[in-house]
Amino acid sequence: MADSARSDRESMEYDVVIVGAGPAGLACAIRLKQMTPDINVCVLEKGSEVGAHIMSGAAFEPRSLNELIPEWKEKGAPVSVAIKEDHFMFLTATKAFRLPTPPQMRNHGNYIISLGNLVRWLGQQAEAMGVEIYPGFAAAEVLYNDEGAVVGVATGDMGIGKNGEKTDQYQPGMELRARQTVFAEGCHGSLTKTLIKKYDLRKDACPQTYAIGVKEIWEVKPEQHHEGRVIHSIGWPLDTQTYGGSFLYHAENRQVYVGYVIGLDYKNPSLFPFGEMQRFKTHPVIRKTFEGGRRVAYGARALVEGGLQSLPKLSFPGGLLIGDTAGFLNVPKIKGNHAAIKSGMLAAEALVPLVANGGGAGAECIAYADGLKKSWLWQELYKVRNIRPGFHHGLWLGLINAAFQTIGGWRLPFTLKNHADFAQLKKAKDSPKIEYPKPDNILTFDRLTSVALSGTMHEENQPSHLKLKDPAIPIQSNLPLYDEPAQRYCPAAVYEVVGEGTEKRFVINAQNCVHCKTCDIKDPAQNIDWTVPQGGGGPNYPNM
Numbered sequence: 001m002a003d004s005a006r007s008d009r010e011s012m013e014y015d016v017v018i019v020g021a022g023p024a025g026l027a028c029a030i031r032l033k034q035m036t037p038d039i040n041v042c043v044l045e046k047g048s049e050v051g052a053h054i055m056s057g058a059a060f061e062p063r064s065l066n067e068l069i070p071e072w073k074e075k076g077a078p079v080s081v082a083i084k085e086d087h088f089m090f091l092t093a094t095k096a097f098r099l100p101t102p103p104q105m106r107n108h109g110n111y112i113i114s115l116g117n118l119v120r121w122l123g124q125q126a127e128a129m130g131v132e133i134y135p136g137f138a139a140a141e142v143l144y145n146d147e148g149a150v151v152g153v154a155t156g157d158m159g160i161g162k163n164g165e166k167t168d169q170y171q172p173g174m175e176l177r178a179r180q181t182v183f184a185e186g187c188h189g190s191l192t193k194t195l196i197k198k199y200d201l202r203k204d205a206c207p208q209t210y211a212i213g214v215k216e217i218w219e220v221k222p223e224q225h226h227e228g229r230v231i232h233s234i235g236w237p238l239d240t241q242t243y244g245g246s247f248l249y250h251a252e253n254r255q256v257y258v259g260y261v262i263g264l265d266y267k268n269p270s271l272f273p274f275g276e277m278q279r280f281k282t283h284p285v286i287r288k289t290f291e292g293g294r295r296v297a298y299g300a301r302a303l304v305e306g307g308l309q310s311l312p313k314l315s316f317p318g319g320l321l322i323g324d325t326a327g328f329l330n331v332p333k334i335k336g337n338h339a340a341i342k343s344g345m346l347a348a349e350a351l352v353p354l355v356a357n358g359g360g361a362g363a364e365c366i367a368y369a370d371g372l373k374k375s376w377l378w379q380e381l382y383k384v385r386n387i388r389p390g391f392h393h394g395l396w397l398g399l400i401n402a403a404f405q406t407i408g409g410w411r412l413p414f415t416l417k418n419h420a421d422f423a424q425l426k427k428a429k430d431s432p433k434i435e436y437p438k439p440d441n442i443l444t445f446d447r448l449t450s451v452a453l454s455g456t457m458h459e460e461n462q463p464s465h466l467k468l469k470d471p472a473i474p475i476q477s478n479l480p481l482y483d484e485p486a487q488r489y490c491p492a493a494v495y496e497v498v499g500e501g502t503e504k505r506f507v508i509n510a511q512n513c514v515h516c517k518t519c520d521i522k523d524p525a526q527n528i529d530w531t532v533p534q535g536g537g538g539p540n541y542p543n544m
């Protein structure tokens with residue numbers, strides 16, 4: 001029996017196990033089956049159904065879908081709203097100035113999609129080919145053999161009570177064993193971070209950097225709806241030292257997808273990402289779109305921004321990293337879906353010869369990184385590698401550098417470095433306090449009303465999945481130094497400081513968590529460990 005096996009758990013054997021049914025994981029599963037129909041592939045998904053935890057913009061570049069399923073149109077993929085107009089604006093508090101759309105952000109040939117619906121469709125395609133998909137099962141633990149190679153994953157035990165005791169509902173987790181395990185957990189995967197540490201995968205890479213995206217779906221008045229219109233903005237409400245901006249995508253059925261993305265390298269601990277998004281909607285030019293409309297969905301999720309220089313080593317004995325959990329998003333394009341799909345396909349193409357004829361158990365699939373370096377995805381990310389780090393010194397220098405990189409500066413043989421987001425926060429006493437207006441409950445809302453629209457549910461009687469390495473840090477250190485920023489960066493109001501004076505306590509309302517992972521990334525003391533809750537818990541996004 002292998003090292004991490006537990007005698008009370010049942011186990012199932014596959015050729016390949018994939019953790020995460022996002023675009024990366026499903027593309028990998030589909031490509032494996034296309035190449036070797038009799039391969040056994042299993043996909044685990046922590047959401048209650050495929051798509052339940054998926055959140056994206058999304059302006060979708062179909063390049064890799066064309067490669068994966070060339071007949072996607074005939075097969076009814078939910079990719080139908082062609083982008084007709086691109087607008088790029090700089091906002092001040094009262095005005096909007098139209099700027100030329102940067103080349104990377106032009107969307108000719110792209111579509112406005114709900115990624116949640118696209119992965120539901122990809123899930124159906126995969127199942128029709130014989131892939132086994134298990135939604136509602138979170139991979140909670142990586143399994144290793146005695147040689148230290150990955151041999152699969154285990155799902156969490158169900159029915160463990162708040163204090164760690166077994167309840168009547170107790171069921172031990174399952175072991176899903178495989179010759180190769182592919183981690184496709186999306187941005188800042190909870191198992192991926194343990195693998196990065198165990199195998200020191202970031203030894204030759206910069207720290208990963210991130211942003212938080214807060215999104216709402218609105219049903220707007222017919223006269224405010226322009227199907228196929230894409231608007232991006234920079235500037236207000238952010239200051240020029242904070243990286244970020246908005247998106248407004250006019251989708252089908254009179255829906256507008258509106259979101260605000262803020263780099264998690266922000267410095268001011270009083271910044272409140274959710275509050276910035278609410279403020280953005282009140283801009284005189286923006287608010288018209290929403291007046292008389294109705295908000296129908298809410299969600300939040302971190303996204304990767306580090307680019308090529310932050311990609312960790314992608315393989316280790318017995319497994320691979322694909323999609324956002326590795327970090328393939330193209331930041332200047334604000335697009336990661338085509339990259340996630342492509343990386344999943346490249347992983348599959350490298351895995352098939354390795355696992356053919358029963359081989360490949362615990363082996364390292366180095367062919368994946370080799371194939372990636374020969375692909376268009378590598379070229380694409382190489383060209384933009386110096387754009388995002390150029391914004392480290394503010395918006396204006398960032399824009400000048402971006403223009404320079406785009407006209408050929410990318411050919412210069414240097415790569416700018418990235419710095420860890422959590423280390424960028426300044427002390428509260430050195431930062432101006434940002435005041436946020438109260439919600440009007442028409443255009444702007446509070447976090448709890450918003451979380452209600454995300455359909456978030458967690459079994460109440462379970463240990464908190466948000467673990468503090470040192471429970472004293474929030475009150476003893478984070479509060480005096482940074483006014484405990486978790487109170488603000490969490491888009492679901494999970495963290496609160498209650499009580500007065502020496503009675504102050506840090507409260508974690510874990511049941512509200514929308515699984516965005518921001519706390520694990522931004523806590524200045526790196527004291528919060530986001531682990532998976534019982535499978536099926538978390539948001540139930542409709543068409544994010």
Ligand SMILES: Cc1cc2nc3c(=O)[nH]c(=O)nc-3n(C[C@H](O)[C@H](O)[C@H](O)COP(=O)(O)OP(=O)(O)OC[C@H]3O[C@@H](n4cnc5c(N)ncnc54)[C@H](O)[C@@H]3O)c2cc1C
Binds near residue numbers: 056139
């Ligand atoms: C606000 C926002 C706007 C964006 N806009 C765009 C855009 O306009 N265009 C674009 O191309 N890209 C956009 N992106 C990026 C794009 O959504 C991502 O690049 C893409 O979703 C990455 O795909 P993935 O498969 O790697 O991860 P994900 O889509 O995150 O999927 C990962 C899946 O794995 C599951 N999972 C995670 N951990 C476990 C576990 N331990 N056990 C079981 N299941 C697990 C998750 O529940 C999830 O379903 C945006 C992202 C955000 C957040």
Ligand code: SF4
Binds near residue numbers: 493519520
């Ligand atoms: S607790 Fe952490 S992961 Fe959950 S919603 Fe808040 S910041 Fe995001």
